[in-house]
Amino acid sequence: MQFVVLLQQKEMVVGMCGDGANDCGPLKTAHVGVALSEEEASVAAPFTSKVQNISCIPTLIREGRAALTTSFAAFKFMALYSMIQFTSVIILNTVLLYLGDFQFLYIDIFLSIVLVMCFARSPANSRLTPVRPPTKLMSSPIIVSFASHVAIQAAIQIAAFLLVQKCSWYQGAEELHEPSGHTVHSYENTSVFTVSCFQYLIYSVLFSNGAPYRNPIYTNSLYMVAVICLIAVSFVMICWPFEWLLTVFQLVAIPDWRFRASLLLLVAMNALLSYLIEAFVIPNRILRKFASRFTCWGRKPGSVTTQTKASKESQTRETEMDQMLTSL
Known part of the structure; x- marks a missing residue:
């Protein structure tokens, strides 16, 4: 001992x-x-x-790494889900508009709880990689990733909000015979809500890390069924909203197909930018080293960086192990 x-x-x-x-x-x-x-x-x-x-040790390590990766992914998604909904509410409140009750219900249950419960079912990868997963939430890759996605989703929602107001067929809530004050039934609400529905799905898929710690998401059949169904519902909301859907979600039918295509283009831009951030920017060692200068709180000026300290410790670890074994 x-x-x-x-x-x-x-x-x-x-x-x-x-x-x-x-x-x-x-x-x-x-x-x-x-x-x-x-x-x-x-x-x-x-x-x-x-x-x-x-022989159970590799299995234990694989399962532990998969569980840690799943926990981090769930945290990032739930944190970003809150920021997406917060952004939608703030944008709409600037013109005295609200998200509807059923819109909140749909987001909170189907676009958050269902997705998190399903993507957490992905099993551990059968291979054991020598690279360890992140072990700290307050690390530069996670902070830079989260901040980047918050900025992207906010920019996309603001773009949808401003774009609908520039259309020739646009009518304000008053022109739609809605009562004065806070209301739901409006073109702004429809644009922001439908775009945000896709954003929840985008980040759910993006954070459902596959290799090297978990199996790819397409092996999780329950999650794939949930994602496909929710994408279909979100797509119908924009392109072919029928009367029942408009009534339940308190949406307004968009008359111009070109604007519908513009909303889908914004969604595609959101997905592409977010993927590029996760795939190429976050793994970049130069950026991570630069970002670590701003995320290592409590470090004294002039002290060595965390990576340098870890490197020095790894160089002397073998010597220390020999000394400890000798002392025993």
Whole structure:
């Protein structure tokens, strides 16, 4: 157990595998303990393997990394979902407009809860990659990713809001015989709401990370069915809204097909920009190093960077391990 404690004092994540007989202390002390026992569960460790060898360790690492990636993805999506809805409400409130009750209900249940519950079902990837997933929420890749997507979704919604007001057929809420004050039934509401519905779907798919830690999203059949159905509903809202849909969601039928195409083009731009950010900008090491200068709070001026410190620690780790083994 002393060796496990020494490793933990070096800020290492320690795993321990044993039979749970004379090594109960190290199994409980380690961050991850696996007891090799034929019983259903062992009190000596959080995890128990009936196979009397260490073949369960790669599986445990793969499942743990997949769970960590899923948790981070769910957090990012729920945080961005809140920002998308917040942006919609603020934009509409500038002209005394609201999102309707059923619009809120549709967003909160079908476009958030259903998607999160479904994309969390993706199993772990069968391959174990040497690259570890992010372990901190307040890291430069996650902060830059979140801030970039917040700016993109806000710009797209503002563009839809301003674009509809420039159309020749545009009518304000008063001209649509709506009562004065806060109302729902308007062209602005229809444009912002329909575009935002696609945004929830875009970021749900974008954050449903596949390889290297989880299986691709197309292997998650339940999630794919949910995404396809919700995309179809959102597409119908813009292109062919029938009377029942207009009544329930308090939408206004858009008379110009060119404006409908413009809304779909804005959605496509949102998807493309967000994908480029996640695929090429966030993994860029130069950008991450630059962003880390602004996200490493609490670091004293003139101190070494986190990456430099980690590099120095990795260079001396082998020597320290030898010294600890010698002392034992």
